[in-house]
Amino acid sequence: MITLPEFPLDGLGRIGAAAILILISLIISRWREADLEKDLLIATLRSFVQLIAIGYALEFIFNLDSPLWTLTLLVLMTTIAGRTAAQRGKNIPHAQWVALVSIGLGSALTLGILVAVNVFTFDPQTIIPVGGMVIGNSMSVAALVMKRLASDFHDQRNLIETSLALGATSQQAARPQLRTSLQSAMIPIVDTTKTTGLIKLPGAMTGMILAGASPMEAVQIQIVVLYMIIGASAFTGLTASYLTYRQFFTPAHQLCFAD
Protein backbone atom coordinates (compact mmCIF):
# COMPACT_ATOMS: atom_id res chain seq x y z
CA MET A 1 0.00 0.00 0.00
CA ILE A 2 1.42 3.35 -1.04
CA THR A 3 0.61 6.39 1.05
CA LEU A 4 0.63 9.78 -0.56
CA PRO A 5 2.88 12.31 1.14
CA GLU A 6 1.25 15.16 2.99
CA PHE A 7 1.67 18.67 1.76
CA PRO A 8 3.61 20.64 4.39
CA LEU A 9 1.44 23.40 5.81
CA ASP A 10 4.31 25.79 6.36
CA GLY A 11 4.99 25.47 2.60
CA LEU A 12 1.40 26.41 1.89
CA GLY A 13 1.85 29.47 4.08
CA ARG A 14 4.88 30.53 2.06
CA ILE A 15 2.98 30.14 -1.21
CA GLY A 16 0.13 32.17 0.23
CA ALA A 17 2.54 34.90 1.26
CA ALA A 18 4.17 34.95 -2.18
CA ALA A 19 0.70 35.27 -3.72
CA ILE A 20 0.75 38.88 -2.48
CA LEU A 21 2.71 39.56 -5.68
CA ILE A 22 -0.16 38.19 -7.75
CA LEU A 23 -2.55 40.43 -5.85
CA ILE A 24 -0.33 43.44 -6.61
CA SER A 25 -0.19 42.42 -10.29
CA LEU A 26 -4.00 42.21 -10.35
CA ILE A 27 -4.26 45.69 -8.86
CA ILE A 28 -1.76 47.05 -11.43
CA SER A 29 -3.67 45.39 -14.27
CA ARG A 30 -6.97 46.87 -13.06
CA TRP A 31 -5.46 50.29 -12.42
CA ARG A 32 -3.73 50.53 -15.84
CA GLU A 33 -6.69 48.88 -17.63
CA ALA A 34 -4.44 46.11 -18.98
CA ASP A 35 -7.42 43.73 -18.84
CA LEU A 36 -5.25 40.84 -17.69
CA GLU A 37 -7.04 40.01 -14.43
CA LYS A 38 -8.89 36.98 -15.75
CA ASP A 39 -5.80 35.55 -17.50
CA LEU A 40 -3.68 36.22 -14.43
CA LEU A 41 -6.11 34.42 -12.14
CA ILE A 42 -6.45 31.45 -14.48
CA ALA A 43 -2.66 31.22 -14.91
CA THR A 44 -2.11 31.42 -11.16
CA LEU A 45 -4.68 28.76 -10.34
CA ARG A 46 -3.59 26.47 -13.18
CA SER A 47 0.08 26.65 -12.24
CA PHE A 48 -0.82 25.96 -8.60
CA VAL A 49 -2.96 22.92 -9.39
CA GLN A 50 -0.54 21.58 -12.05
CA LEU A 51 2.53 21.93 -9.85
CA ILE A 52 0.89 20.44 -6.76
CA ALA A 53 -0.36 17.54 -8.90
CA ILE A 54 3.09 16.96 -10.42
CA GLY A 55 4.57 17.20 -6.90
CA TYR A 56 2.34 14.37 -5.74
CA ALA A 57 2.97 12.39 -8.92
CA LEU A 58 6.74 12.75 -8.50
CA GLU A 59 6.66 11.72 -4.84
CA PHE A 60 4.56 8.72 -5.86
CA ILE A 61 6.95 7.70 -8.64
CA PHE A 62 10.06 8.36 -6.56
CA ASN A 63 8.65 6.09 -3.86
CA LEU A 64 7.89 3.38 -6.43
CA ASP A 65 11.49 3.59 -7.71
CA SER A 66 10.52 1.60 -10.82
CA PRO A 67 12.31 2.17 -14.19
CA LEU A 68 9.07 1.26 -15.99
CA TRP A 69 7.07 3.95 -14.18
CA THR A 70 9.88 6.46 -14.74
CA LEU A 71 9.89 5.67 -18.43
CA THR A 72 6.08 5.89 -18.58
CA LEU A 73 6.17 9.38 -17.08
CA LEU A 74 8.86 10.47 -19.57
CA VAL A 75 6.76 9.14 -22.47
CA LEU A 76 3.72 10.99 -21.12
CA MET A 77 5.71 14.22 -20.85
CA THR A 78 6.99 13.73 -24.42
CA THR A 79 3.45 13.14 -25.71
CA ILE A 80 2.16 16.33 -24.10
CA ALA A 81 5.18 18.26 -25.45
CA GLY A 82 4.55 16.80 -28.92
CA ARG A 83 0.91 17.91 -28.89
CA THR A 84 1.89 21.39 -27.74
CA ALA A 85 4.66 21.83 -30.33
CA ALA A 86 2.38 20.52 -33.12
CA GLN A 87 0.03 23.45 -32.54
CA ARG A 88 2.77 25.71 -33.95
CA GLY A 89 2.80 23.75 -37.17
CA LYS A 90 -0.88 23.48 -38.00
CA ASN A 91 -0.25 23.87 -41.74
CA ILE A 92 2.27 21.02 -41.72
CA PRO A 93 0.90 17.60 -42.70
CA HIS A 94 1.30 15.08 -39.84
CA ALA A 95 2.52 17.88 -37.53
CA GLN A 96 1.69 15.83 -34.45
CA TRP A 97 3.82 12.94 -35.61
CA VAL A 98 6.71 15.23 -36.68
CA ALA A 99 6.75 16.98 -33.28
CA LEU A 100 6.44 13.78 -31.27
CA VAL A 101 9.22 11.94 -33.10
CA SER A 102 11.55 14.98 -33.03
CA ILE A 103 11.09 15.62 -29.32
CA GLY A 104 11.17 11.91 -28.47
CA LEU A 105 14.30 11.21 -30.48
CA GLY A 106 16.11 14.39 -29.38
CA SER A 107 15.32 13.80 -25.71
CA ALA A 108 16.05 10.05 -25.77
CA LEU A 109 19.42 10.59 -27.46
CA THR A 110 20.43 13.35 -25.05
CA LEU A 111 19.36 11.48 -21.92
CA GLY A 112 20.75 8.21 -23.30
CA ILE A 113 24.20 9.73 -23.85
CA LEU A 114 24.25 11.38 -20.40
CA VAL A 115 23.30 8.11 -18.70
CA ALA A 116 25.72 6.11 -20.88
CA VAL A 117 28.69 8.33 -19.95
CA ASN A 118 27.66 8.25 -16.26
CA VAL A 119 26.86 11.94 -15.94
CA PHE A 120 23.45 11.02 -14.53
CA THR A 121 22.05 7.79 -13.16
CA PHE A 122 18.75 6.37 -14.35
CA ASP A 123 16.87 6.83 -11.08
CA PRO A 124 13.58 8.72 -10.90
CA GLN A 125 14.95 11.50 -8.63
CA THR A 126 17.50 12.39 -11.30
CA ILE A 127 16.10 11.43 -14.64
CA ILE A 128 12.60 12.90 -14.25
CA PRO A 129 13.60 16.50 -13.45
CA VAL A 130 16.48 16.33 -15.95
CA GLY A 131 14.15 14.75 -18.52
CA GLY A 132 11.65 17.55 -17.90
CA MET A 133 14.28 20.14 -18.77
CA VAL A 134 15.36 18.26 -21.89
CA ILE A 135 11.80 17.58 -23.10
CA GLY A 136 10.66 21.14 -22.39
CA ASN A 137 13.58 22.59 -24.27
CA SER A 138 13.13 20.14 -27.15
CA MET A 139 9.49 21.17 -27.34
CA SER A 140 10.43 24.84 -27.89
CA VAL A 141 13.03 23.92 -30.49
CA ALA A 142 10.69 21.60 -32.41
CA ALA A 143 7.95 24.26 -32.42
CA LEU A 144 10.36 26.95 -33.64
CA VAL A 145 11.86 24.80 -36.40
CA MET A 146 8.48 23.58 -37.65
CA LYS A 147 6.95 27.05 -37.69
CA ARG A 148 9.95 28.68 -39.37
CA LEU A 149 10.38 26.00 -42.00
CA ALA A 150 6.72 25.89 -42.98
CA SER A 151 6.59 29.66 -43.33
CA ASP A 152 9.88 29.83 -45.29
CA PHE A 153 8.76 27.09 -47.68
CA HIS A 154 5.57 29.03 -48.26
CA ASP A 155 7.18 32.47 -48.62
CA GLN A 156 10.13 31.28 -50.72
CA ARG A 157 8.20 28.89 -52.93
CA ASN A 158 9.29 30.66 -56.10
CA LEU A 159 12.98 30.47 -55.22
CA ILE A 160 12.76 26.80 -54.24
CA GLU A 161 10.92 25.88 -57.43
CA THR A 162 13.46 27.88 -59.47
CA SER A 163 16.19 25.71 -57.99
CA LEU A 164 14.18 22.52 -58.60
CA ALA A 165 13.57 23.57 -62.21
CA LEU A 166 17.34 23.94 -62.61
CA GLY A 167 17.79 20.28 -61.69
CA ALA A 168 18.24 20.53 -57.92
CA THR A 169 17.07 17.68 -55.73
CA SER A 170 14.55 18.68 -53.09
CA GLN A 171 17.26 18.51 -50.43
CA GLN A 172 19.50 20.85 -52.43
CA ALA A 173 16.63 23.24 -53.16
CA ALA A 174 15.53 23.39 -49.50
CA ARG A 175 19.04 23.60 -48.02
CA PRO A 176 18.97 27.38 -47.30
CA GLN A 177 15.60 27.11 -45.54
CA LEU A 178 16.71 24.05 -43.56
CA ARG A 179 19.83 25.91 -42.45
CA THR A 180 17.89 29.04 -41.42
CA SER A 181 15.31 27.08 -39.44
CA LEU A 182 17.98 25.26 -37.46
CA GLN A 183 19.85 28.52 -36.85
CA SER A 184 16.69 30.27 -35.66
CA ALA A 185 16.07 27.52 -33.12
CA MET A 186 19.68 27.22 -31.92
CA ILE A 187 20.75 30.88 -31.77
CA PRO A 188 18.71 31.77 -28.63
CA ILE A 189 20.21 28.79 -26.78
CA VAL A 190 23.74 29.56 -27.95
CA ASP A 191 23.30 33.22 -26.95
CA THR A 192 21.92 32.23 -23.53
CA THR A 193 24.91 29.93 -23.03
CA LYS A 194 27.31 32.74 -24.00
CA THR A 195 25.91 35.17 -21.42
CA THR A 196 25.05 32.66 -18.72
CA GLY A 197 26.10 33.85 -15.27
CA LEU A 198 26.70 37.37 -16.55
CA ILE A 199 23.11 38.57 -16.78
CA LYS A 200 21.21 36.16 -14.57
CA LEU A 201 21.85 32.97 -12.69
CA PRO A 202 20.33 30.04 -14.58
CA GLY A 203 17.31 28.20 -13.18
CA ALA A 204 18.88 24.92 -12.17
CA MET A 205 21.73 26.66 -10.38
CA THR A 206 19.39 29.06 -8.56
CA GLY A 207 17.21 26.15 -7.47
CA MET A 208 20.16 24.19 -6.12
CA ILE A 209 21.57 27.15 -4.19
CA LEU A 210 18.13 27.85 -2.69
CA ALA A 211 17.92 24.18 -1.71
CA GLY A 212 21.21 24.49 0.18
CA ALA A 213 23.83 23.22 -2.30
CA SER A 214 27.20 24.93 -2.44
CA PRO A 215 27.66 27.37 -5.34
CA MET A 216 30.41 25.21 -6.88
CA GLU A 217 28.20 22.13 -6.77
CA ALA A 218 25.40 24.14 -8.37
CA VAL A 219 27.77 25.47 -11.05
CA GLN A 220 28.89 21.95 -11.98
CA ILE A 221 25.33 20.81 -12.51
CA GLN A 222 24.45 24.01 -14.37
CA ILE A 223 27.31 23.51 -16.83
CA VAL A 224 26.10 19.97 -17.50
CA VAL A 225 22.55 21.30 -17.94
CA LEU A 226 23.71 23.87 -20.49
CA TYR A 227 25.59 21.29 -22.52
CA MET A 228 22.61 18.97 -22.27
CA ILE A 229 20.24 21.66 -23.58
CA ILE A 230 22.55 22.46 -26.50
CA GLY A 231 22.74 18.76 -27.38
CA ALA A 232 18.99 18.27 -27.08
CA SER A 233 18.38 21.36 -29.25
CA ALA A 234 20.73 20.11 -31.94
CA PHE A 235 19.23 16.60 -32.03
CA THR A 236 15.63 17.80 -31.89
CA GLY A 237 16.20 20.69 -34.32
CA LEU A 238 17.86 18.43 -36.85
CA THR A 239 15.13 15.79 -36.62
CA ALA A 240 12.32 18.36 -36.73
CA SER A 241 13.79 20.13 -39.75
CA TYR A 242 14.29 16.86 -41.64
CA LEU A 243 10.83 15.49 -40.84
CA THR A 244 9.10 18.81 -41.61
CA TYR A 245 10.98 19.07 -44.91
CA ARG A 246 9.79 15.55 -45.80
CA GLN A 247 6.17 16.67 -45.44
CA PHE A 248 6.57 19.30 -48.17
CA PHE A 249 8.35 17.37 -50.92
CA THR A 250 7.33 14.38 -52.98
CA PRO A 251 9.81 11.63 -54.00
CA ALA A 252 9.80 13.27 -57.48
CA HIS A 253 11.31 16.44 -55.95
CA GLN A 254 8.12 18.48 -56.11
CA LEU A 255 7.21 21.10 -53.54
CA CYS A 256 3.63 20.60 -52.40
CA PHE A 257 1.33 22.29 -49.93
CA ALA A 258 -1.69 20.81 -48.24
CA ASP A 259 -3.83 23.91 -48.89
Place this chain on the structure above:
Amino acid sequence: MHPKIEIRGLHIARKKQSILRGVSFAVQPGEVMMLIGPSGSGKSTLLRAINRLLEPPPNSILLDGEDITGLPVTELRCRVGMVFQQASMFPGTVAENIAHAATLHKTILPKERIYELLEAVSLSQEFAATDAAQLSGGEAQRVALARTLATSPDMLLLDEPTSALDPHATRQVEETLLRLNRERGLTLIWVSHTIEQTRRVGGNVVLLNQGQVQASGRVADVLDPNGSNQQALDFAAGEDIRSK
Protein backbone atom coordinates in the same frame (compact mmCIF):
# COMPACT_ATOMS: atom_id res chain seq x y z
CA MET B 1 18.44 16.52 -82.54
CA HIS B 2 16.00 18.33 -80.28
CA PRO B 3 13.12 16.26 -78.95
CA LYS B 4 9.45 16.47 -79.70
CA ILE B 5 6.96 16.92 -76.90
CA GLU B 6 3.53 15.40 -77.02
CA ILE B 7 0.65 16.07 -74.65
CA ARG B 8 -1.98 13.31 -74.75
CA GLY B 9 -5.34 13.84 -73.10
CA LEU B 10 -3.76 15.46 -70.04
CA HIS B 11 -6.02 15.69 -67.01
CA ILE B 12 -4.94 17.44 -63.85
CA ALA B 13 -7.18 18.06 -60.87
CA ARG B 14 -6.55 19.81 -57.60
CA LYS B 15 -8.78 19.61 -54.56
CA LYS B 16 -11.30 17.65 -56.65
CA GLN B 17 -11.47 20.47 -59.20
CA SER B 18 -10.33 19.86 -62.76
CA ILE B 19 -7.66 22.30 -63.94
CA LEU B 20 -6.75 20.57 -67.21
CA ARG B 21 -9.37 18.47 -68.93
CA GLY B 22 -8.06 16.29 -71.71
CA VAL B 23 -5.47 18.63 -73.23
CA SER B 24 -3.74 17.24 -76.33
CA PHE B 25 -1.24 18.81 -78.72
CA ALA B 26 2.30 18.27 -79.95
CA VAL B 27 5.29 20.58 -80.23
CA GLN B 28 7.87 19.82 -82.92
CA PRO B 29 11.61 20.31 -82.45
CA GLY B 30 12.60 23.96 -82.96
CA GLU B 31 9.01 25.16 -82.90
CA VAL B 32 7.69 28.23 -81.08
CA MET B 33 4.39 27.31 -79.44
CA MET B 34 2.47 30.11 -77.80
CA LEU B 35 -0.01 29.22 -75.05
CA ILE B 36 -2.76 31.74 -74.45
CA GLY B 37 -6.01 31.82 -72.55
CA PRO B 38 -7.75 33.68 -69.76
CA SER B 39 -6.43 33.53 -66.24
CA GLY B 40 -7.27 30.22 -64.60
CA SER B 41 -7.42 28.38 -67.93
CA GLY B 42 -4.57 26.06 -66.91
CA LYS B 43 -1.61 27.51 -68.87
CA SER B 44 0.85 27.60 -65.95
CA THR B 45 -0.36 24.23 -64.68
CA LEU B 46 0.42 22.76 -68.10
CA LEU B 47 4.00 24.12 -68.05
CA ARG B 48 4.50 22.89 -64.48
CA ALA B 49 3.32 19.44 -65.52
CA ILE B 50 5.78 19.34 -68.45
CA ASN B 51 8.59 20.28 -66.03
CA ARG B 52 7.16 17.84 -63.47
CA LEU B 53 6.89 20.49 -60.79
CA LEU B 54 3.43 18.95 -60.76
CA GLU B 55 3.15 15.23 -61.35
CA PRO B 56 1.22 14.45 -64.56
CA PRO B 57 -0.61 11.12 -64.92
CA PRO B 58 1.57 8.43 -66.58
CA ASN B 59 1.68 8.45 -70.39
CA SER B 60 0.07 11.86 -70.70
CA ILE B 61 3.27 13.77 -71.57
CA LEU B 62 5.83 12.21 -73.87
CA LEU B 63 9.30 13.50 -74.63
CA ASP B 64 10.55 11.96 -77.85
CA GLY B 65 8.02 9.16 -77.35
CA GLU B 66 9.09 8.48 -73.76
CA ASP B 67 6.73 8.97 -70.83
CA ILE B 68 8.27 11.80 -68.78
CA THR B 69 7.11 10.23 -65.49
CA GLY B 70 9.54 7.40 -66.25
CA LEU B 71 12.53 9.73 -66.74
CA PRO B 72 14.85 10.79 -63.90
CA VAL B 73 13.20 14.04 -62.85
CA THR B 74 16.35 16.12 -62.27
CA GLU B 75 17.62 15.11 -65.71
CA LEU B 76 14.28 15.97 -67.33
CA ARG B 77 14.32 19.42 -65.73
CA CYS B 78 17.76 20.13 -67.17
CA ARG B 79 16.59 19.10 -70.65
CA VAL B 80 13.32 21.03 -70.38
CA GLY B 81 14.28 24.35 -68.81
CA MET B 82 11.72 26.59 -67.20
CA VAL B 83 11.66 30.36 -66.86
CA PHE B 84 9.15 31.73 -64.36
CA GLN B 85 6.97 34.82 -64.47
CA GLN B 86 8.91 36.27 -61.56
CA ALA B 87 12.68 35.94 -61.85
CA SER B 88 13.81 34.89 -58.38
CA MET B 89 17.51 35.48 -57.82
CA PHE B 90 19.58 33.38 -55.43
CA PRO B 91 21.69 35.39 -52.99
CA GLY B 92 25.04 36.23 -54.60
CA THR B 93 26.36 37.64 -57.85
CA VAL B 94 24.98 37.23 -61.34
CA ALA B 95 27.84 34.80 -62.11
CA GLU B 96 26.94 32.70 -59.07
CA ASN B 97 23.32 32.63 -60.20
CA ILE B 98 24.26 31.50 -63.69
CA ALA B 99 26.52 28.82 -62.21
CA HIS B 100 23.78 27.59 -59.84
CA ALA B 101 23.06 24.35 -61.71
CA ALA B 102 26.79 23.61 -62.07
CA THR B 103 27.27 24.21 -58.34
CA LEU B 104 24.48 21.72 -57.62
CA HIS B 105 26.48 19.11 -59.52
CA LYS B 106 29.69 20.20 -57.76
CA THR B 107 31.28 21.35 -61.02
CA ILE B 108 32.67 24.73 -61.96
CA LEU B 109 31.17 26.73 -64.80
CA PRO B 110 34.12 28.36 -66.62
CA LYS B 111 34.18 32.15 -66.70
CA GLU B 112 34.14 32.09 -70.52
CA ARG B 113 30.90 30.09 -70.48
CA ILE B 114 29.32 32.61 -68.07
CA TYR B 115 30.33 35.46 -70.42
CA GLU B 116 28.98 33.52 -73.39
CA LEU B 117 25.64 33.00 -71.62
CA LEU B 118 25.46 36.68 -70.65
CA GLU B 119 26.10 37.58 -74.26
CA ALA B 120 23.38 35.16 -75.39
CA VAL B 121 20.86 37.14 -73.32
CA SER B 122 22.25 40.51 -74.50
CA LEU B 123 23.98 41.43 -71.24
CA SER B 124 27.58 42.63 -71.03
CA GLN B 125 30.34 40.76 -69.21
CA GLU B 126 30.42 43.43 -66.49
CA PHE B 127 27.16 42.05 -65.16
CA ALA B 128 28.91 38.89 -63.96
CA ALA B 129 30.16 40.55 -60.77
CA THR B 130 26.92 42.45 -60.06
CA ASP B 131 24.93 41.57 -56.95
CA ALA B 132 21.86 39.77 -58.31
CA ALA B 133 19.63 41.57 -55.80
CA GLN B 134 20.46 44.89 -57.48
CA LEU B 135 19.15 43.95 -60.96
CA SER B 136 16.17 45.61 -62.59
CA GLY B 137 13.20 43.44 -63.56
CA GLY B 138 14.31 43.12 -67.19
CA GLU B 139 17.92 42.36 -66.26
CA ALA B 140 16.84 39.78 -63.68
CA GLN B 141 14.62 38.04 -66.22
CA ARG B 142 17.51 37.86 -68.70
CA VAL B 143 19.85 36.53 -66.00
CA ALA B 144 17.16 33.94 -65.16
CA LEU B 145 17.15 32.98 -68.83
CA ALA B 146 20.96 32.70 -68.92
CA ARG B 147 20.82 30.61 -65.73
CA THR B 148 18.39 28.21 -67.39
CA LEU B 149 20.44 28.12 -70.61
CA ALA B 150 23.46 27.08 -68.53
CA THR B 151 21.92 23.60 -68.20
CA SER B 152 21.95 23.35 -72.06
CA PRO B 153 18.22 22.60 -72.35
CA ASP B 154 16.63 21.29 -75.53
CA MET B 155 13.53 23.32 -74.91
CA LEU B 156 12.34 26.21 -72.79
CA LEU B 157 9.07 26.51 -70.93
CA LEU B 158 8.35 30.21 -70.51
CA ASP B 159 5.68 31.15 -67.99
CA GLU B 160 4.75 34.72 -68.89
CA PRO B 161 8.41 35.74 -68.81
CA THR B 162 7.68 39.37 -69.69
CA SER B 163 4.52 40.06 -67.69
CA ALA B 164 6.42 41.97 -65.00
CA LEU B 165 8.52 43.98 -67.45
CA ASP B 166 8.14 47.39 -69.07
CA PRO B 167 7.63 47.54 -72.88
CA HIS B 168 11.32 48.14 -73.60
CA ALA B 169 12.52 45.22 -71.46
CA THR B 170 9.71 43.06 -72.89
CA ARG B 171 10.99 43.65 -76.44
CA GLN B 172 14.55 42.86 -75.38
CA VAL B 173 13.55 39.54 -73.79
CA GLU B 174 11.36 38.66 -76.79
CA GLU B 175 14.21 39.36 -79.22
CA THR B 176 16.63 37.32 -77.12
CA LEU B 177 14.28 34.33 -77.02
CA LEU B 178 13.52 34.44 -80.75
CA ARG B 179 17.22 34.72 -81.56
CA LEU B 180 17.93 31.65 -79.40
CA ASN B 181 15.17 29.83 -81.27
CA ARG B 182 16.57 30.87 -84.67
CA GLU B 183 20.24 30.35 -83.94
CA ARG B 184 20.16 27.32 -81.64
CA GLY B 185 16.93 25.70 -82.75
CA LEU B 186 15.69 25.92 -79.14
CA THR B 187 12.06 24.82 -78.86
CA LEU B 188 9.92 27.37 -77.01
CA ILE B 189 6.63 26.74 -75.22
CA TRP B 190 5.64 30.24 -74.25
CA VAL B 191 2.72 31.28 -72.08
CA SER B 192 1.83 34.82 -73.04
CA HIS B 193 -0.46 37.24 -71.25
CA THR B 194 -1.12 39.44 -74.27
CA ILE B 195 -2.45 38.80 -77.74
CA GLU B 196 -0.16 41.55 -79.10
CA GLN B 197 2.87 39.61 -77.96
CA THR B 198 1.47 36.39 -79.43
CA ARG B 199 1.11 38.13 -82.81
CA ARG B 200 4.60 39.62 -82.55
CA VAL B 201 6.26 36.29 -81.69
CA GLY B 202 4.25 34.30 -84.23
CA GLY B 203 4.71 30.56 -84.71
CA ASN B 204 1.90 28.31 -83.52
CA VAL B 205 -0.61 28.87 -80.78
CA VAL B 206 -2.81 26.85 -78.46
CA LEU B 207 -5.76 28.67 -76.95
CA LEU B 208 -6.78 27.18 -73.61
CA ASN B 209 -10.11 27.84 -71.99
CA GLN B 210 -11.38 26.24 -68.78
CA GLY B 211 -8.70 23.58 -68.99
CA GLN B 212 -9.45 22.57 -72.56
CA VAL B 213 -7.92 23.35 -75.95
CA GLN B 214 -10.29 25.87 -77.52
CA ALA B 215 -8.33 26.37 -80.72
CA SER B 216 -4.87 25.63 -82.09
CA GLY B 217 -2.88 26.25 -85.24
CA ARG B 218 -0.80 29.04 -86.83
CA VAL B 219 -0.99 32.29 -84.87
CA ALA B 220 -2.13 34.11 -88.02
CA ASP B 221 -5.00 31.64 -88.53
CA VAL B 222 -6.17 31.28 -84.93
CA LEU B 223 -6.08 35.02 -84.35
CA ASP B 224 -7.47 35.92 -87.78
CA PRO B 225 -9.94 38.82 -87.35
CA ASN B 226 -12.11 37.25 -90.07
CA GLY B 227 -11.75 33.69 -88.77
CA SER B 228 -14.09 31.56 -86.74
CA ASN B 229 -12.34 31.87 -83.37
CA GLN B 230 -14.47 34.65 -82.08
CA GLN B 231 -13.77 33.66 -78.49
CA ALA B 232 -10.05 33.99 -79.11
CA LEU B 233 -10.63 37.43 -80.51
CA ASP B 234 -12.73 38.34 -77.48
CA PHE B 235 -9.75 37.31 -75.42
CA ALA B 236 -7.58 39.48 -77.65
CA ALA B 237 -9.84 42.38 -76.86
CA GLY B 238 -9.29 41.74 -73.18
CA GLU B 239 -12.62 40.07 -72.46
CA ASP B 240 -12.86 37.02 -70.26
CA ILE B 241 -14.00 34.23 -72.56
CA ARG B 242 -15.27 32.23 -69.60
CA SER B 243 -18.21 34.57 -69.41
CA LYS B 244 -19.24 33.88 -73.00
